[in-house]
Amino acid sequence: MAGKLSFSLVSPEREVYSGLVDQVDAPGVEGDFGVLADHAPFMTALREGVVTVIDGGSRRRFEVHGGFADVTPAGLTILAEQASEVAAA
Template structure:
């Protein structure tokens, strides 16, 4: 039988989630990774993308944008810059952010491409988790 572990997801503004889970999948800076109960202790950079975890037999998903993940014997803590469940995402705002970032990337003038690409990745992530494309 698979065990469970305590998962805490925290942003600078609030504790977004605390509960027991059997598994976690998160976007790392070098690719996605998974965590199960009794995982070896580690610290990893959190990338932009969906965090997925199980809760009472069902899958939950939230959009995150950067931070750190700490796995320890006491549980797993995600310290995220932002973290939103799909029903918390303002889809119209995320679509507008995606459109602005795409427009900035397509302009011929000198722009901060890395910043525009990061903005686009965050918007696409939020739309994916928020249920819009």
């Protein structure tokens, strides 16, 4: 079994989400991307869209409006200009 990814989603007001997850999909300015544990380091700007957090069988979705994503050996941090959880349908 693959390891877990340490993920944090932060807006100017508060930390919106933090935890160990299986995968995070995000809207980069050059296209959507997914991050798993042990991903190669990179940094990119984000466009408006939805960040999907996948952990086991559960999925949580967060709408973001701009910001940056930073992947390091420690995990993924998204610094969003605005972020809020999307209610489940």
